[in-house]
Amino acid sequence: MIRFKDVSKTYDGKEGPVKAIKDVNLTIPDGKIYGIVGYSGAGKSTLIRMINGLETPTTGSVTVNGQEISQLKGEALREARLKIGMIFQHFDLLWSRTVQENVKFPLEISKKGNKAERQQKAEELIKLVGLQGKENAYPSELSGGQKQRVGIARALANDPKILLSDEATSALDPKTTDEVLDLLVDINRRLGLTIVVITHEMHVIRKICDHVAVLDAGTIVEEGPVLDVFKHPQQAITKRFVNQETSTGSADDTQVVVKQLLESHPDGVIVKLTFHGDQAKLPIVSEMLRQFPETNMSIIEGNIHQTQEGSIGSLYIQLTVDNDNQDQIKGALDYLKTMRVETEVINREQ
Numbered sequence: 001m002i003r004f005k006d007v008s009k010t011y012d013g014k015e016g017p018v019k020a021i022k023d024v025n026l027t028i029p030d031g032k033i034y035g036i037v038g039y040s041g042a043g044k045s046t047l048i049r050m051i052n053g054l055e056t057p058t059t060g061s062v063t064v065n066g067q068e069i070s071q072l073k074g075e076a077l078r079e080a081r082l083k084i085g086m087i088f089q090h091f092d093l094l095w096s097r098t099v100q101e102n103v104k105f106p107l108e109i110s111k112k113g114n115k116a117e118r119q120q121k122a123e124e125l126i127k128l129v130g131l132q133g134k135e136n137a138y139p140s141e142l143s144g145g146q147k148q149r150v151g152i153a154r155a156l157a158n159d160p161k162i163l164l165s166d167e168a169t170s171a172l173d174p175k176t177t178d179e180v181l182d183l184l185v186d187i188n189r190r191l192g193l194t195i196v197v198i199t200h201e202m203h204v205i206r207k208i209c210d211h212v213a214v215l216d217a218g219t220i221v222e223e224g225p226v227l228d229v230f231k232h233p234q235q236a237i238t239k240r241f242v243n244q245e246t247s248t249g250s251a252d253d254t255q256v257v258v259k260q261l262l263e264s265h266p267d268g269v270i271v272k273l274t275f276h277g278d279q280a281k282l283p284i285v286s287e288m289l290r291q292f293p294e295t296n297m298s299i300i301e302g303n304i305h306q307t308q309e310g311s312i313g314s315l316y317i318q319l320t321v322d323n324d325n326q327d328q329i330k331g332a333l334d335y336l337k338t339m340r341v342e343t344e345v346i347n348r349e350q
């Protein structure tokens with residue numbers, strides 16, 4: 001378990017103190033994939049680097065695997081760090097060493113096993129991350145996704161209990177990102193280790209995390225199971241992150257369509273419906289139209305995504321009535337609520 005208790009971190013900046021982390025309390029259970037999402041400068045790197053003691057809190061404590069990491073020194077700190085692997089956005093590989101030599105490097109540093117054992121461990125890890133055949137390649141001969149696989153194998157060399165991922169897919173294209181994310185889930189399931197992911201991309205959170213915390217200006221403003229946060233985002237910043245992922249068109253495209261629809265149907269109501277789990281399979285919308293037959297519906301956009309806890313979909317629709325019978329629209333919206341579909345009226349012409 002990783003526990004942040006009343007943690008604050010203030011840097012001595014050139015223009016005075018910078019409060020990077022403010023009074024954070026957070027518990028990360030063993031074996032989970034825990035995501036911390038925030039915009040640039042929110043304090044994500046500072047927070048994750050406190051887990052392996054690369055940063056120390058100004059006040060408060062960070063406890064990892066039962067030990068207060070900031071109190072450890074010398075050999076005890078080195079030992080604790082062996083149990084915490086880390087992967088980085090720019091891979092941080094040794095460019096003059098082959099894949100195999102990169103993976104063996106942490107074992108040489110920790111003086112674990114003899115030469116043959118280190119060789120065997122490296123081979124196992126290279127297989128685990130799907131890089132057989134590339135053992136003797138140099139990093140410059142690998143694609144971005146392959147480089148990150150080397151980074152992952154190297155981070156696992158000392159059998160850590162925790163893997164920290166610092167924007168590990170931010171430099172990769174979408175397809176390679178998904179392949180590396182699938183590998184992280186596979187490793188989490190097979191080895192049972194805890195993974196802490198920091199990212200500015202809600203896609204990463206949605207795809208692999210069990211739990212998410214939203215960091216804004218050094219403060220955790222919201223946290224919870226990923227599906228709950230996607231279903232009921234509370235804070236404006238969380239809604240922005242969730243929309244980043246649940247809107248297929250760009251936000252600008254959606255706005256243009258909304259404006260055009262409202263101009264042609266000034267009485268229209270634009271509603272975002274959020275479905276989750278089995279609701280996506282029920283004929284809820286057709287039943288709504290059957291019960292409120294004077295209502296017309298236009299679909300603006302829709303999508304469905306998988307999370308680790310089940311599916312979540314959103315549908316942007318416009319509801320209009322020909323005869324100004326607003327009760328029909330109200331009834332339709334009430335019906336959706338009784339079916340426990342999240343509804344959000346996103347634009348209503350006054």
Ligand SMILES: Nc1ncnc2c1ncn2[C@@H]1O[C@H](COP(=O)(O)OP(=O)(O)OP(=O)(O)O)[C@@H](O)[C@H]1O
Pocket residue numbers: 011012013014018019020038039040041042043044045046047
């Ligand atoms: N060594 C330092 N000295 C002074 N200020 C720092 C230092 N490191 C970080 N900061 C400041 O602390 C705040 C949080 O930085 P941090 O790098 O943790 O954020 P982040 O969310 O990881 O951002 P990014 O995604 O851009 O890396 C920022 O205002 C940053 O300028």
